[in-house]
Amino acid sequence: MRKLLSITIVLALLWAGYWFVAARGLDKALNAGIEAQRAAGWTIAYDDLSVSGFPNRLDTTLTAPTVTAPTSDFGWSAPFFQILTLSYRPNHIIAVWPETQTLTLPDLGKVTVLNTDMRASAVVRAEGDLTLDRANLVAEQIAARFETGDRIAADKVLLALRATEEPTTYDVAVDATALSAAGHVITATKVNARVGLSQPLNRFALAPLPHATRVDLDNARIEWGETVVTATGGFDIDLDGYATGALTLGITNWRAALSMAQDMGTMRPADVKQATRVLRLLAASDGDDTTLDVPLSLRGGQVWLGPVNLGRMPRLR
Secondary structure (H helix, E strand, O other): OHHHHHHHHHHHHHHHHHHHHHHHHHHHHHHHHHHHHHHOOOEEEOOEEEEEOOOOEEEEEEEOOEEEOOOOOOEEEOOEEEEEEEOOEEEEEEEEOOOEEEEEEOOOEEEEEEOOEEEEEEEEOOOOOOOEEEEEEEEEEEEEEEOOOOEEEEEEEEEEEEEOOOOOEEEEEEEEEEEEEOOEEEEEEEEEEEEEEOOOOOOOOOOOOOOEEEEEEEEEEEEEOOEEEEEEEEEEEOOOOOEEEEEEEEEEOHHHHHHHHHHOOOOOHHHHHHHHHHHHHHHHHHOOOOEEEEEEEEEOOEEEEOOEEEEEOOOOO
């Protein structure tokens, strides 16, 4: 019995030593990573960085973090941010955000993000670059409030990402319920796509930030009321953020879809008027006044239906 107790005490001391060494190493690695990003031009500040969770966890808490990109057009701040890991599985990370945080985005200014629960899980490969293997994010009762007074909200948003055999390509899935904007409520939004990025998602991905270069839509579907819009196709994204490629839209109750696009600011009134004329002719030729299959060409910052210009497209970055 005494021998068993001695072995238990030794093992406990060894585990405690391992935890404290791991915690110290994590703290050192985080500070080194932050200094490296500062050297790359990022402004990163916080009131406190602490590691806790003995004996089985390595939980990092940043108090009052603020981050600003080298170009100053992107920023983020929050009361706190947590990174949680199991001490025996350090490549599986859980991130937890507070109920309120603030983003600074190009062309949009400050955006206040509210939620009741927002967390993400990520698994990185056990290699020097810490390349992302897969990740998912869940946000409950999330809302974005803009300086203009506009507001976008959803009951729940799910985002999943998985690496593919190509080092800069990822399978992406998005599922949002009760997405509301400009007085409209989109009952369901589902997107499955393969997205190509300018660089892999790894520990070097902040300098510079990766951006999308290619999107292939396996299926995208949004529903609100009796209106349904689906999309398939693919496009490249140029350095100015405009798409070049082709999409096929399936639209049920297309007049309501155009009205919502105008209300949400994604189409100008003149573009909606032009699209209405063209789609009315297309509906008449198909013999169905409510449901359409619309092949679109994306080029030169414009959306085309055959030789007809339907208007400008939004920048994608």
